Amino acid sequence: MRPRARRLGTLAGAVLLLGAGALASATAAAAESIRDFTVDVQVYPDTTFQVVERITYDFEGEYRHGIFRDIPVYDETFTGARRTYGVEVQSVTMDGGAVPWELSQDGALLNVKIGDPFTTITGPHTYVITYTVRDGLRALTPDDAADPQAPDGLSAGDVELYWDLVGTGWGVPIDSARSTVLGPGPVLAARCLYGPAGSTADCPAVAARSVAGLGPVALGPGEGLTTSVVWPASAFARPPTERIT
Numbered sequence: 001m002r003p004r005a006r007r008l009g010t011l012a013g014a015v016l017l018l019g020a021g022a023l024a025s026a027t028a029a030a031a032e033s034i035r036d037f038t039v040d041v042q043v044y045p046d047t048t049f050q051v052v053e054r055i056t057y058d059f060e061g062e063y064r065h066g067i068f069r070d071i072p073v074y075d076e077t078f079t080g081a082r083r084t085y086g087v088e089v090q091s092v093t094m095d096g097g098a099v100p101w102e103l104s105q106d107g108a109l110l111n112v113k114i115g116d117p118f119t120t121i122t123g124p125h126t127y128v129i130t131y132t133v134r135d136g137l138r139a140l141t142p143d144d145a146a147d148p149q150a151p152d153g154l155s156a157g158d159v160e161l162y163w164d165l166v167g168t169g170w171g172v173p174i175d176s177a178r179s180t181v182l183g184p185g186p187v188l189a190a191r192c193l194y195g196p197a198g199s200t201a202d203c204p205a206v207a208a209r210s211v212a213g214l215g216p217v218a219l220g221p222g223e224g225l226t227t228s229v230v231w232p233a234s235a236f237a238r239p240p241t242e243r244i245t
Contacts, residue, residue: 031060032172035124037219039165039179043137043231047240049161050090050132058124066099066115069129070169074108077244084243086134093128137161137240140230151189157233158188159240165214168197168224177225178215185235187212191228194219 035056043049057067074084087110092101094114101114114127142156165179177194190212192205203217203225212229219225233239 032062033058033060034170034172034174035176037166037174037177039177041161041163041165041179041181043161043181043183043229045184045235045237047137047159047236047238048132048134049136050130053129054126055129056124056126059122061122063120063122064115065117065120066094066113067127069112069114069127070106070109070167071112071131072108072164072167073105073110076108081244084245085136087131089129089131091128091130094125096126096128099127135241135243136163138242139233139239153188154230155233157239158230159233159236160228160230162226162228164224164226166219166225168222170219170224171221173221174219174223176216177219178217179213179225179227181212181214181227181229183210183212183229183231183235185231186210187229188232189228189230190214192217193226193228195223197222197224199223 035058036054038054040052041049053069055067055069071087071089072085073087074082077083089103089110089112092112092114093099099114100116101112104111104113112129115121137159140154140156140158140160144150145154145156145158161181161183166174166177181190186209187207190205190207192203192214193200194203194217195201203215205227206213210231212227214227215225217225
């Protein structure tokens with residue numbers, strides 16, 4: 001499908017490394033990398049969805065306290081309106097165990113600060129962040145369904161998840177980024193996009209029954225991964241709500 005509103009790189013996915021006593025610039029940590037970034041998304045019939053991110057971050061020889069993860073709580077549309085999402089972080093772990101974390105908001109971003117300020121770490125560590133999103137889906141319009149670039153079989157009212165799975169704010173390379181998206185009904189269309197902000201380059205996307213598999217793909221610093229997945233309106237208990245002001 002043709003992307004309708006480029007979210008790739010606008011808000012999601014920023015990271016800064018928590019250094020000893022100060023925030024270190026992500027772009028200065030050239031030797032560091034993300035070995036694997038896996039995102040599992042479960043879309044529910046009530047139009048909410050849950051995101052589970054598994055980020056294996058390798059600090060190499062650098063000593064840090066942890067990472068920041070920024071999640072968008074609103075986007076600015078091309079018309080200047082603001083679309084707001086309800087985001088609730090449910091849990092954060094490191095290497096399968098408890099880790100200190102706290103939330104704050106900076107404009108359009110919900111910042112998740114992960115790490116113990118009194119303990120430094122190095123080498124690879126795996127962070128798992130689980131959160132839910134409300135008002136993140138949209139119903140296709142008649143123009144969407146009639147678009148000549150749209151796949152066959154789409155109808156007005158079908159429901160789309162169009163989301164930055166990995167945003168372009170990461171200042172380190174990502175060796176492998178991938179996602180599995182599970183919906184409440186059969187997948188009608190699935191597309192994977194990757195690259196810098198504004199990119200429309202395709203990455204692997206396959207669909208079987210209610211599941212879409214996206215990636216894997218390697219990402220350079222400042223590159224992201226976005227998906228568009230569509231399910232029939234009949235799979236949902238109600239139409240999605242978009243909070244636009």
